[in-house]
Amino acid sequence: MLKQKKDNRSSYIILACAIGALLLVLLLENLNLILPSVPAVLLPTSQLFTVLKKAAVYSLVAVSMNLLNGFTGLFSLGQAGFMLLGAYTYAILMVPAAAKDQVYYLYGGAALNNSLQDILNGVFGSTGVGGTVSLILSVLIAMILGGLVAALFAWLIGLPVLRLKSDYLAIATLGFAEILRAIFQWQKLGPITNGANMIKSFPTYSDFNIRAGGKVVCYLSTFVPFLVAIICIIIMVLLVNSTYGRAFKAIRDDEVAAEAMGINLAKHKMLSFVTSSFFAGVGGVLFAMYVANAQAKVYTTTMTYEILLIVVIGGIGSISGSIIATFAYVACSEWWLRFLDAETYIGSFKVPLLRNGFRMVVFSIIIMIVVLFFRKGLLGDKELPEAIRRWKASAKVRKERKAQKAQKEAATK
Amino acid sequence: MSEKKNVLRVENATMQFGGVVAVDNLNLEVNEGEIVSLIGPNGxxxxxxxxxxxGVYAPTNGQVWFDGECIVENYPQGKMKKLYKGQHAGEYTHVKEPTPDEITALGMARTFQNIRLWKSMTVFENVLIAKHMRRTSNMFSATFRGNHKEEAAQRQEVEELLELVGLSDVKDELATSLPYGKQRRLEIARALATHPKLLLLDEPAAGMNPQETLELTSFIGQIRKQFDITILLIEHHMDLVMDISDRIYVLDFGKLIASGVPAEIQNNERVIDAYLGVTDDAED
Incomplete structure (x- = not known):
């Protein structure tokens, strides 16, 4: 009973945090419209919003990877492949008819004549409220379809590869992602995937900004990825805390015992794999919207490793850890360390070492230090409140010990 | 014996790994409400x-019956056809190889020789996960809490079970932080949470001191009464085995060398030679 109450309380806290984060983003984004003058960092073109958008996208993908690697103990490296599937599904479905010839010019037009939005525009009208409805609805449908395509492929590939364990599974999924990348660049599929060229001109986050008379009256371009990512992450949190999530954890901890206690390994591994891939697919859609194009060569193993790195730094098996690590990672790599790339003069003195590319050197060193000192990641396999509680408890113990020591010293004197 | 209902019957089961016959033509019966022990030297x-x-291994040849139903059946095929050294070849013609979780779902739960608790989880969660098998919810309804009634009922049941086995005071501790004896007890509680008819205990007293063994003996007797279940156990502590078993089967080099009530086994020449030896054990 007590436990149930505690669970309820923690779910309210999560909900409050999510709504708080959304409101904060909305406020930050629109501060430049409310106040007469704002610091440069809050202007819509600021690096801050790029970082926030990218981090929202990456945090969703990182949590989806954590669901599989951290909670079910399946070491899969196919995340970029599933993102690619999501991104391309969205891109192919959403290039408006008007832009098709321009995007697919190498192939003399696209195989699909209309975009989802064009079809819905036909129903709701393309301007005013109807246009907004059809935009939101078409993006939403394409997003879910992106996730479903990724999930479908996960199911297909999962049938053979989920029998593999640890490293072998990682290699198989990695190979799958690479094959996908090659297939999507195949010339023969050009009318659909646009070959090795990028698909662009589909709706992105900035299309969600509310405009009136050519001027933006309310920015929503950072709010939208946050909203989607938060909803998806909350669903995953709910899943992890449900009876199925507990079964996943049991498989991670001890497969033999899990099976002996009546947990069907094949079924549960598949559920976890498909769910994780679904959200990776949605993450891919968000990523395509973020970079405003879909191009197969972007979804390399490097991207998977980047996400794996985030998961490891945050703590394998900790959702809040993944989220924190994502924001720190993206902010460091895209923003905070930028100054290291620029040649800087103090007076006439040229600061040594600072030049293009030096940022990555420092970044690697920081990552190595983090991994050395937090061997199980920032939060281990604990969630944030638990980690804070433990940290406080150990700080208290340390303080008491210190006090005891001081007392002893005083006594001996 | 025949008036009692048969819960488990192993029929001519042979398990052969390559050329090694690990279990040779085993025939074994466990009746409702009994505690049956399986003893024998190491290996x-x-x-x-x-x-x-x-269901961890499919037998090379033979059948396993549970509750009047054949649940496992196999016969030598392929390469094993030539290699097969056991008896009753050609008698069985079907293949039934359920996975362990399917067998558990039928009502048979086990513990392990080397404790296999879920290490990152609390005592309560360890038992709660065993309830997962009896769920009626699918993943969607579980994620969006459509199953909250079932969930609450499960939690209530787990509370009661932990109370019964005397672990409710440590329910929020990590399973691995418990003392050894309690970990064993927890593993049994976890198996009980799947509502088994038959409980299989693989060396429940391994590594226990005499005091803990004594507690375990009374604990096994207690759960048999409270849960009205049948127990099959493997054990090396002869005090425990002779104390609680209704019947005993003795294995040596994969073969059944004797079976019967404890008194018979204690005086069986072959068993004394192969396993018991002429120590105090045979006298008490």
Missing amino acids: AGKTTAFNVIT
Whole structure:
């Protein structure tokens, strides 16, 4: 009973945090419209919003990877492949008819004549409220379809590869992602995937900004990825805390015992794999919207490793850890360390070492230090409140010990 | 014996790994409400027999019956056809190889020789996960809490079970932080949470001191009464075995060398030669 109450309380806290984060983003984004003058960092073109958008996208993908690697103990490296599937599904479905010839010019037009939005525009009208409805609805449908395509492929590939364990599974999924990348660049599929060229001109986050008379009256371009990512992450949190999530954890901890206690390994591994891939697919859609194009060569193993790195730094098996690590990672790599790339003069003195590319050197060193000192990641396999509680408890113990020591010293004197 | 209902029957089961016959033509019966022990020297094939019964291995030849139904059946095929050294070849013609979780779902739960608790989880969660098998919810309804009634009922049941086995005071501790004896107890509680008819205990007293063994003996007697279940156990502590068993089967080199009530086994020449030896054990 007590436990149930505690669970309820923690779910309210999560909900409050999510709504708080959304409101904060909305406020930050629109501060430049409310106040007469704002610091440069809050202007819509600021690096801050790029970082926030990218981090929202990456945090969703990182949590989806954590669901599989951290909670079910399946070491899969196919995340970029599933993102690619999501991104391309969205891109192919959403290039408006008007832009098709321009995007697919190498192939003399696209195989699909209309975009989802064009079809819905036909129903709701393309301007005013109807246009907004059809935009939101078409993006939403394409997003879910992106996730479903990724999930479908996960199911297909999962049938053979989920029998593999640890490293072998990682290699198989990695190979799958690479094959996908090659297939999507195949010339023969050009009318659909646009070959090795990028698909662009589909709706992105900035299309969600509310405009009136050519001027933006309310920015929503950072709010939208946050909203989607938060909803998806909350669903995953709910899943992890449900009876199925507990079964996943049991498989991670001890497969033999899990099976002996009546947990069907094949079924549960598949559920976890498909769910994780679904959200990776949605993450891919968000990523395509973020970079405003879909191009197969972007979804390399490097991207998977980047996400794996985030998961490891945050703590394998900790959702809040993944989220924190994502924001720190993206902010460091895209923003905070930028100054290291620029040649800087103090007076006439040229600061040594600072030049293009030096940022990555420092970044690697920081990552190595983090991994050395937090061997199980920032939060281990604990969630944030638990980690804070433990940290406080150990700080208290340390303080008491210190006090005891001081007392002893005083006594001996 | 015949008036009692048969819960488990192993029929001519042979388990052969390559050329090695680990279990040779095992025939074994467990009746409702009994405590039956499987004993024998190290490497006699006791745990292999357990693994055959619980579906970890498919037998090379033979059948396993549970509750009047044939649940496992196999016969030598392919390369094994030539290699097969056991008896009753050609008698069985079907293949039934359920996975361990399907067998558990039928009502048979086991513990392990080396404790296999879920290490990152609390005592309460360890038992709660065993309830997962009896769920009625699918993943969507579980994620969006459509199953909250079932969930609450499960939690209530787990509370009661932990109370019964005397672990409710440590329910929020990590399973691995418990003392050894309590970890064993927890593993049994976890198996009980799946609502088994038959409980299979693989060396429940391994590594326990005499005091803990004594507690375990009374604990096993207690759960048999409270849960009205049948127990098959593997054990090396002869005090415990002789104390609680209704019947005993003795394995040596994969073969059944004796079976009967404890008194018979204690005086059986072959068993004394192979396993018991002429120590105090045979006298008490």
